[in-house]
Each structure stands twice: as C-alpha cells, then as structure tokens.
Amino acid sequence: MIIFSDIQLLRGGKVLLDHTSATIHPGDKVGLVGKNGCGKSSLFALLRDELHLDGGSCQFPSSWQVAWVAQETPALERTALEYVIDGDREYRDLEGQLHVAEAADDGHRVADLHDKLAAIGGYSIKARAAELLDGLGFSQEQMAGT
Numbered sequence: 001m002i003i004f005s006d007i008q009l010l011r012g013g014k015v016l017l018d019h020t021s022a023t024i025h026p027g028d029k030v031g032l033v034g035k036n037g038c039g040k041s042s043l044f045a046l047l048r049d050e051l052h053l054d055g056g057s058c059q060f061p062s063s064w065q066v067a068w069v070a071q072e073t074p075a076l077e078r079t080a081l082e083y084v085i086d087g088d089r090e091y092r093d094l095e096g097q098l099h100v101a102e103a104a105d106d107g108h109r110v111a112d113l114h115d116k117l118a119a120i121g122g123y124s125i126k127a128r129a130a131e132l133l134d135g136l137g138f139s140q141e142q143m144a145g146t
C-alpha cells in the first residue's frame with residue numbers, strides 16, 4: 001500500500017503539492033496525468049527516495065521492487081525488449097552474478113543463482129517484457145529493433 005498523507009512537495013521555490021492525500025492499494029493500476037511541469041516526475045522521484053517531503057508523510061512498503069523507464073530514453077544500441085528488461089534491476093543483477101559464477105566454474109553458486117532467478121520469475125522475463133511492449137502497441141519488429 002502507498003499512502004500519501006497531507007503531503008507538501010516544493011521544488012525550485014514552486015509548490016507542486018500541498019495538503020495532498022491519496023491511497024493506492026495492492027493490485028491497483030494507477031495512471032498519473034497532469035500538465036507539463038505539474039510534478040508527476042517529482043512524485044515518482046519521491047517514491048524512489050530521490051526527493052524528500054516538505055510536509056506530511058508518505059508510506060510505502062519497506063521491501064519492494066520498483067521498475068521504471070526514464071522519461072528521456074538515450075539513443076542506445078539496445079533492443080526495446082532488452083531495454084524493458086533493464087527495468088528489472090534485480091534480474092539484471094542476478095544475471096550478471098550468474099555470468100561471473102559460470103565463468104569461474106562455480107557450480108554451487110550457479111545452482112544457487114538459478115534458484116534465485118526462478119524465485120523472481122526470471123525465466124519468464126522475456127515473455128513478460130514482450131507482453132508489456134505488446135500492450136503498448138509495439139510490433140515484434142519494433143521490439144527487436146534498437
């Protein structure tokens with residue numbers, strides 16, 4: 001659950017939010033809309049612990065996984081699909097550790113990392129990333145393109 005209680009958020013001398021309250025329940029799918037510069041990205045920065053409140057309080061799960069895609073995407077030699085997968089930092093971290101363990105021929109560590117990847121749904125990540133892009137209207141060719 002995410003709870004904003006009577007929050008105030010200032011930025012660059014501008015009041016972005018004042019006396020604002022909202023509750024988001026587990027399973028809710030929420031869209032945030034508002035004109036340019038009204039504070040949408042700032043609210044996300046708050047949830048990522050990059051900005052701090054000027055008033056009120058905000059509660060969110062102490063242990064949670066947040067995936068996001070930057071508003072300005074750099075021109076990358078990376079497919080859209082890989083870029084979406086990059087959003088799952090825990091997956092990328094485990095994948096990197098797995099490569100290291102494989103290169104070191106560390107069988108126990110490899111097995112342990114496979115268990116961890118399975119536990120976070122790592123084996124279905126490509127399918128899930130493709131589903132997400134499909135939902136956003138990307139064609140198969142666009143998913144595989146850079």
Ligand SMILES: Nc1ncnc2c1ncn2[C@@H]1O[C@H](COP(=O)(O)OP(=O)(O)O)[C@@H](O)[C@H]1O
Nearest residue numbers: 011012014034035036037038039040041042043
């Ligand atoms: N790094 C920053 N330092 C100071 N002010 C900022 C910074 N980033 C954004 N702002 C200001 O905060 C306000 C909200 O910005 P932002 O949260 O990016 O809006 P939105 O995402 O809704 O377009 C804007 O007026 C913007 O000028």
Ligand SMILES: [Mg+2]
Nearest residue numbers: 040041042071
């Ligand atoms: Mg923004």
